[in-house]
Amino acid sequence: MKKLEKVNYKGFIWPLIVGIVLWCITPWRPAGLSVQAWEMFAIFVATIVGCITKPLPIGGTTLVGLVFTVLLGLAPMKDVIDSKGVVVNQGVLSSFGNSAAWLIAMAFIMAHGISKTGLGNRIAYIMIEKFGKKSLGIGYAITGLELILGALIPSNSARTGGVVWPVVKSVSQDGYNSKPNDSSRKKIGAYVDFTAFHANILSTALFITGAAPNMVAQQLAAQKGYQMSWAGWFLTAIVPVAVATIIIPFVIYKMYPPEIKETPGAKKWAEGKLNEMGPMSTPEKIMSAVFCLSIILWVLSGFFKIPQLDATFVAFLAVSLLLITGVLTMKDALAETGAWNILIWLSILMFMAGKLISYGFISWFSKLVQTGLHGISWQLVLVVLVLLMFYTHYFFASGTAHMTALYLPFLSVAVATGAPLGLSAMLLAFTGAFNASTTHYANGPASILATTGYVKQSEWWKMNFVLGLLYLIIFGTVGTLWMKVIGVW
Known part of the structure; x- marks a missing residue:
């Protein structure tokens, strides 16, 4: 019988606590910060804490952070482009470039x-x-x-x-x-x-x-x-x-x-x-x-x-x-899991850092x-x-x-x-x-x-x-x- 893979669920405790606390104090955020800026900060910090506590390998942790970024409306999946062809809101898929x-x-x-x-x-x-x-x-x-x-x-x-x-x-x-x-x-x-x-x-x-x-x-x-x-x-x-x-x-x-x-x-x-x-x-x-x-x-x-x-x-x-x-061989390239892992988590972390700037x-x-x-x-x-x-x-x-x-x-x-x-x-x-x-x-x-x-x-x-x-x-x-x-x- 196949078994579930081991997940360090205890590692999710601190990221969740930090993220939820920061999110809940949004109404009392520092003056001069927009709601989006503070909420993005909450997700970013929670993701970084997750990278430290490691509930999942860093690639999985950042993917969870990316999912929350989209679910909470802080970034679309695809770029939002205005009538002049200018990107007005960068989508998460663009991060993988x-x-x-x-x-x-x-x-x-x-x-x-x-x-x-x-x-x-x-x-x-x-x-x-x-x-x-x-x-x-x-x-x-x-x-x-x-x-x-x-x-x-x-x-x-x-x-x-x-x-x-x-x-x-x-x-x-x-x-x-x-x-x-x-x-x-x-x-x-x-x-x-x-x-x-x-x-x-x-x-x-x-x-x-x-x-x-x-x-x-x-x-x-x-x-x-x-x-x-x-x-x-x-x-x-x-x-x-x-x-x-x-x-x-x-x-x-x-x-x-x-x-x-x-x-x-x-x-x-x-x-x-x-x-x-x-x-x-x-x-x-x-x-x-x-x-x-x-x-x-x-x-x-x-x-x-x-x-x-x-x-x-x-x-x-x-x-x-x-x-x-x-x-x-291509088999060698595909087997180099470290390459594809870093492609995921580094792209996501850089995308989140960019959102902190844009907000x-x-x-x-x-x-x-x-x-x-x-x-x-x-x-x-x-x-x-x-x-x-x-x-x-x-x-x-x-x-x-x-x-x-x-x-x-x-x-x-x-x-x-x-x-x-x-x-x-x-x-x-x-x-x-x-x-x-x-x-x-x-x-x-x-x-x-x-x-x-x-x-x-x-x-x-x-x-x-x-x-x-x-x-x-x-x-x-x-x-x-x-x-x-x-x-x-």
């Missing part, structure tokens, strides 16, 4: 090719072979691997779960008999595990395609008139990330030292793995060529405003090439805070907003939900108080990348690497608190000065 969501979906499918062909593992083994003579070297090798993968795999969870964690596990257990949930965990496994997590943070911060929250920031910043391109983001991030790449693995090494300092066996282990793989296969060569082409076109798209170089089109082109050459909620909030912060320098306001963006992540289990909820309001407040648009947009976006240095549930990679048994939860929180301060200092000082040099503000 969101370019950022499609870019990430296609990039997920491209990432499937890296895993399928074995290219990701080959890159990992080469890095260990070249830099794995010492434990510190392995830490830097893992970091370098993540930085490379950050340009190739747009999902930080996919990079960690699909490529980096298997390498960490193999190096630790197969190479040095350092096992999780065992006294041997600190031989080398704990250090490499924790370093791998922070390597993921750095790779996320370096590329606009490094993780979904970056793409959310790109879309929301565009609504304030600031355009983030692949090349522009990379140029802005390169210096603070480079500084952090030098400092972070070394600080972890000193703060959380492995018992094994020399690792001569890592090189031999990696060589053995490469010998097992043999020379690059034809699928690997094609995959490498397609990804190199994609990166080149993404870079060029930041300099030349040619429709054919649109970042989303480049991703479609890459997937098409992989299908045409036989590296991937005037964001402009009202911006004016409210601007009035409250009257007389305070924009520099201090921006510092406070960055700190809030960072430390409020203790209350979020999703970087995307956090970014969707707070980025645009915070950016609006910063600009309204006189802060430069470019500086505010990029600092807040970077903070959305490195605020994962908080909890063991901060994002997907944290959920993976904090539960391996190598790092205790108390250790995770304590060390991340220290490293979080380092990120804030590096991006707040080096990042700000670098953005001044290159003319971001």
Whole structure:
């Protein structure tokens, strides 16, 4: 007999309570807000809370939020067009044309090719072979691997779960008999595990395609008139990330030292793995060529405003090439559930955020805070907003939900108080990348690497608190000065 699928019904409690309470106080809403603006806010907040409590996977949760948006009359299914052909009310179906969501979906499918062909593992083994003579070297090798993968795999969870964690596990257990949930965990496994997590943070911060929250920031910043391109983001991030790449693995090494300092066996282990793989296969060569082409076109798209170089089109082109050459099949593409999942929930969340803008909620909030912060320098306001963006992540289990909820309001407040648009947009976006240095549930990679048994939860929180301060200092000082040099503000 078939059974019903398991649903976390308890997860619906808080979203319903929050949504109903906010909806019921509509008659007493703040002055200056329309009924529609407040009601849309109620649904949006309830949906974000649902993304945190997870009664359903995030795609299902956002679909429920979208259904309520239509049922309560806050958006039609199709666009409403006036007699002149102008869209006067955007329908929910139009949300699924969101370019950022499609870019990430296609990039997920491209990432499937890296895993399928074995290219990701080959890159990992080469890095260990070249830099794995010492434990510190392995830490830097893992970091370098993540930085490379950050340009190739747009999902930080996919990079960690699909490529980096298997390498960490193999190096630790197969190479040095350092096992999780065992006294041997600190031989080398704990250090490499924790370093791998922070390597993921750095790779996320370096590329606009490094993780979904970056793409959310790109879309929301565009609504304030600031355009983030692949090349522009990379140029802005390169210096603070480079500084952090030098400092972070070394600080972890000193703060959380492995018992094994020399690792001569890592090189031999990696060589053995490469010998097992043999020379690059034809699928690997094609995959490498397609990804190199994609990166080149993404870079060029930041300099030349040619429709054919649109970042989303480049991703479609890459997937098409992989299908045409036989590296991937349509079955592979359809089986990449992460791609279609993110296409649903990111499109819906972006649609809801857009409705908050069109109904005037964001402009009202911006004016409210601007009035409250009257007389305070924009520099201090921006510092406070960055700190809030960072430390409020203790209350979020999703970087995307956090970014969707707070980025645009915070950016609006910063600009309204006189802060430069470019500086505010990029600092807040970077903070959305490195605020994962908080909890063991901060994002997907944290959920993976904090539960391996190598790092205790108390250790995770304590060390991340220290490293979080380092990120804030590096991006707040080096990042700000670098953005001044290159003319971001």
